Amino acid sequence: MTTRIFVPRETAAVSVGADDVAIAIARQAKEHGAAIELVRNGSWGASWLEPLVEVVVGDKRIAYGNVAADDVPGLFEAGFLEGGDHEQRLGPIDEIPYLISQERWTFWRCGLVAPLDLGDFMAHQGFKAFEKAVELGPQGVIDAVKESGLRGRGGAGFPAGIKWQTVADTDGEQKYVACNADEGDSGTFSDRMLMEGDPLGLIESMMIAGFAVGASKGYIYLRSEYPLTHRILGKAIELAREAGWLGDNINGSGFDFDIELHLGAGSYVCGEETAMLESLEGKQGLVRAKPPLPAVSGLFGKPTVVNNVVTLASVPNIVNLGGDRYAAMGVNRSKGTLAFQLAGNIKRGGLVEKSFGVTLRELIEDYGGGTASGRPVKAVQVGGPLGAYIPADQLDTPLDYEAFVDIGALVGHGGIVVFDDSANMALQARFAMEFCAIESCGKCTPCRIGSTRGVEVIDRMMTGEDREENYDLLMELCDTMEDASLCAMGGMTPFPVRSVLKYYGEDFASAVGVDE
């Protein structure tokens, strides 16, 4: 009898030794004369348990957590192939509290399937949503997306259905779908996990988007910091093409669609949609002025749907199950689920897909287990480098686009970075400006020059030079950047800076000489 064993081939798992574990398991099995089938799945998202290995016993998948290559001989001795008891045994994967309490609308296939096995994908609803989309017709799909209330998960939160409608209604022989996989925000990795764990699901999502708006070509703009993702996604596109799921007249539908995979080159601003389009055209990633919107004049001047990976990947189930089902989850104008990412100084970091309305405290304490260091939480940055630092007394804020705006913060792409009380927040304010100076595309002055001046002013505040005068100057600089920058890079860099001034002003006095 052949025993199936799952070892993730996903960046986080591999970064802590999953490849070595897979090799050690193969070697031990050989020594024990045991027949095994090693499946390299995606991650379930419980990164704190990686490498997380599963053994199929009967109809259960028994999980073992934090497995190192050195642990493998001991696991075999403990009867690991029969799901034997061991201190690293976590029990059946579908009984792990961190996972079972989630609402996996978008990430349901991640961890479950072998990402590069087309048969496995098909056995788990693969391309069913595309077939349903063809039945519904383009407008039917757009109506379902509108009804779902799905908003852009890249950060801006723009209603996806309205964007799709605009592209569909704009005349043009050639239209495009551009998938934004330039996941640059620190503290975020949901796009990566989806692409590594369910790449064929993303391909299906793009096919549906293309079908709905009348686009025959899709682009994925993937950041170069994700080399493993690049290999997996490239292979998945190849598989889909070979099987006729990309190309002409897909599945006899009369619909033609293909996908080209592009790599970014280390520019944060290229995650901004118009800069991304410039980069896809082979140019510098300079932000374009809007209007025209990309939906009207996007890639190569053609009508283009630009959506984030997670936005697109939420669509197949909306088509399959109905927009009303998605809209029934969440709160207020924040419908459905978001894949939150627990990161930084947190005990149980990973991906948690939940309905909107869950509070920061539930995510950080119940799921995350508090800080990794065991010290009190001092600040939480939500939504990447342009997100405000939220103090510990505001952790009861529900995750909801509008509720976050009300406290001067943003949900963004759902990344949650926790800092403990040893962090000096003045350094974080300085870093916000420094990062903007490094990454500014340079097209507009407030961002290009303002960020450098911001670093200088903060440096003077930290050394105690005319602190009040420099405080006023910094606030004025923040006003200018917010009001006059072309895009969110310069326009929102002041958010983390202002939050530090507001909640952690005392850190400026103690920051002298801490850095460099």
Next chain:
Amino acid sequence: MTHQDYDRQAATEIIAGFDARPEMLVQILHGFLDRFGWISEDAIRQLAEELNVSRADVHGVVSYYHDFRTTAPGRHIVKLCAAEACQAMGSRELEAHAKTRLAGNDVTIEPVYCLGNCACSPAVMIDGRTYGRVSKERFDEIVDGLGGVRT
């Protein structure tokens, strides 16, 4: 990392692999980076010729993107994540440690702003491989296993 010296024929092949389409410039430059390790003046000149664009255009793109280094890298490339999630887990201290540990070696050290491994911070990328939960001790272990780095 094994990079080759610049070779016009190899460069032409990379360009031809993208049908010499000017809109593929960023992708072609990645091809150059993989093969040669960096983007030389010779490369910029050849790209301009074969894509039929100006050298200024190529130079503009090369200098815009962080990935496209214009000097030859060391034998190994160590990218240290310097973004917020890793900062929260001591990346500033790790950076100082790494620089001390690798001083005098033929290693290129660069900051990177997020490797997307933020639940396993701090993270580093060495010769294209991402490592997570990198304590100072683990960093030393990884570095000790690299060829040509003094222990």
